[in-house]
Amino acid sequence: MKLFTSFQTHFGVCMTYEVINTLVNSCKNEIIRFLQDLIRAESYNPPGNEAKVAKVIADKLQEVGIEYQIIESAPRRANIIFTADFGGSKTVLFNGHMDVVPPGDLSKWEHDPLSAALVDGRVYGRGATDMKGGLASMIMSIILYMRSEALLKETAGRVIMAATADEEMNSDYGLKYLADVRGDALRADYAVIGEPTGINGMGKTLVIGEKGDYELHVKIHGRKAHSSIPSLGVNAVELACDFVHNLKKLKLPKVKPPIPEHELIRRFAAKAAQIKDTSFRTRLTEYIKALTENIYSATMISGGFKANVIPDECEVVIDFRVLPGLKLEEVTSAVKELLNDLGIKEYGITVPVVFEPSVLEGGGELIEAVREGARKYYGDDPVVTIGSGASDARILRNKLGIKTVLFGPGYGELAHSDNEYVEVEDVLRATKVYMYVIHNLLSRSKNSRL
Numbered sequence: 001m002k003l004f005t006s007f008q009t010h011f012g013v014c015m016t017y018e019v020i021n022t023l024v025n026s027c028k029n030e031i032i033r034f035l036q037d038l039i040r041a042e043s044y045n046p047p048g049n050e051a052k053v054a055k056v057i058a059d060k061l062q063e064v065g066i067e068y069q070i071i072e073s074a075p076r077r078a079n080i081i082f083t084a085d086f087g088g089s090k091t092v093l094f095n096g097h098m099d100v101v102p103p104g105d106l107s108k109w110e111h112d113p114l115s116a117a118l119v120d121g122r123v124y125g126r127g128a129t130d131m132k133g134g135l136a137s138m139i140m141s142i143i144l145y146m147r148s149e150a151l152l153k154e155t156a157g158r159v160i161m162a163a164t165a166d167e168e169m170n171s172d173y174g175l176k177y178l179a180d181v182r183g184d185a186l187r188a189d190y191a192v193i194g195e196p197t198g199i200n201g202m203g204k205t206l207v208i209g210e211k212g213d214y215e216l217h218v219k220i221h222g223r224k225a226h227s228s229i230p231s232l233g234v235n236a237v238e239l240a241c242d243f244v245h246n247l248k249k250l251k252l253p254k255v256k257p258p259i260p261e262h263e264l265i266r267r268f269a270a271k272a273a274q275i276k277d278t279s280f281r282t283r284l285t286e287y288i289k290a291l292t293e294n295i296y297s298a299t300m301i302s303g304g305f306k307a308n309v310i311p312d313e314c315e316v317v318i319d320f321r322v323l324p325g326l327k328l329e330e331v332t333s334a335v336k337e338l339l340n341d342l343g344i345k346e347y348g349i350t351v352p353v354v355f356e357p358s359v360l361e362g363g364g365e366l367i368e369a370v371r372e373g374a375r376k377y378y379g380d381d382p383v384v385t386i387g388s389g390a391s392d393a394r395i396l397r398n399k400l401g402i403k404t405v406l407f408g409p410g411y412g413e414l415a416h417s418d419n420e421y422v423e424v425e426d427v428l429r430a431t432k433v434y435m436y437v438i439h440n441l442l443s444r445s446k447n448s449r450l
């Protein structure tokens with residue numbers, strides 16, 4: 001009996017693999033066309049214009065008979081949500097942003113950034129990698145899933161798709177807005193964001209956490225005086241320089257990186273061995289270091305207004321890239337302590353930019369589902385890692401408490417670059433992985449055991 005069950009399970013898994021594979025391959029042209037339509041809908045942010053992309057998605061959903069909701073956060077700024085309900089409460093959320101960064105100097109583009117030109121198995125255009133490729137894959141994975149009787153009868157649960165605005169700025173009109181006004185519509189057990197997580201030549205990564213970004217503006221005050229008798233004043237520029245010189249003495253609390261450095265080195269080493277370029281390895285070493293340390297730099301300084309006046313104000317901007325676990329208050333109090341140690345009494349601190357760090361807590365089953373899918377359809381185990389930059393995952397994890405990972409088509413290094421492209425094969429594979437993830441996490445037999 002036991003043997004029979006395991007045979008059944010194994011047989012089932014093989015069947016699922018084939019069903020998904022065949023379905024996606026047979027719909028290749030439909031997927032590419034949809035991706036091209038998404039790229040051609042201009043959504044440069046600033047200013048945004050995501051409503052144009054939402055319209056392309058809405059048209060597609062109308063064509064296949066799926067209901068949706070468009071939630072406008074401002075004129076021309078839109079978010080679009082739809083749900084595939086297979087009966088059952090377990091819920092997977094797919095999220096992706098519809099805005100893209102502006103193309104910059106057009107003369108540097110070989111194909112127009114809005115052309116979505118299909119050349120040698122690649123689709124070119126602004127956002128192809130970041131992240132209209134991921135959007136196309138996620139949305140098509142749900143549409144195709146709903147077409148398969150074989151998959152549907154094994155599935156119990158819900159899939160929500162939320163295509164959102166404004167991720168390239170700070171999500172005020174996108175996921176942050178949506179979480180505030182429609183948090184109920186986003187409630188899910190698991191989330192996958194389809195940001196590009198490939199590294200060219202090294203395969204895919206699966207990103208389970210990300211560093212945060214705190215931008216501290218420290219304004220140091222002094223006292224004006226004539227520069228012929230500087231001792232009558234207090235020179236804010238000199239105090240600020242003293243502060244910058246001593247920044248390395250900042251006593252930040254120790255936090256453990258989510259994945260230790262030696263472990264990341266081990267995980268990346270096997271893949272990096274295939275790459276001959278030694279400068280790549282140096283960059284990789286620096287990258288791994290950045291993922292395991294709190295990093296900060298004084299990035300801007302401004303003070304003084306006339307050559308013969310002792311300046312009474314000088315502002316230093318320090319950009320902190322922090323590991324999950326390091327709180328903003330801990331950073332500001334360490335800065336205050338240093339200022340105090342240096343005898344700088346008059347100052348003000350403002351923090352206009354805060355991207356909280358975040359990390360997946362638990363969620364082993366989500367990691368396994370994506371990992372298995374990637375293994376099957378990319379033929380390679382993705383490196384489970386954390387990310388150096390911020391994404392909307394922080395909102396899903398920290399604000400909505402959803403177990404969230406990033407996995408998607410495209411190479412991270414092509415995001416925001418000239419001649420951005422995504423490989424068609426990558427988009428098809430990611431579509432298959434997402435379908436596999438739905439099947440795995442919402443499997444009827446698995447959920448009935450829970």
Ligand SMILES: [Zn+2]
Pocket residue numbers: 097130131167195196
């Ligand atoms: Zn992105």
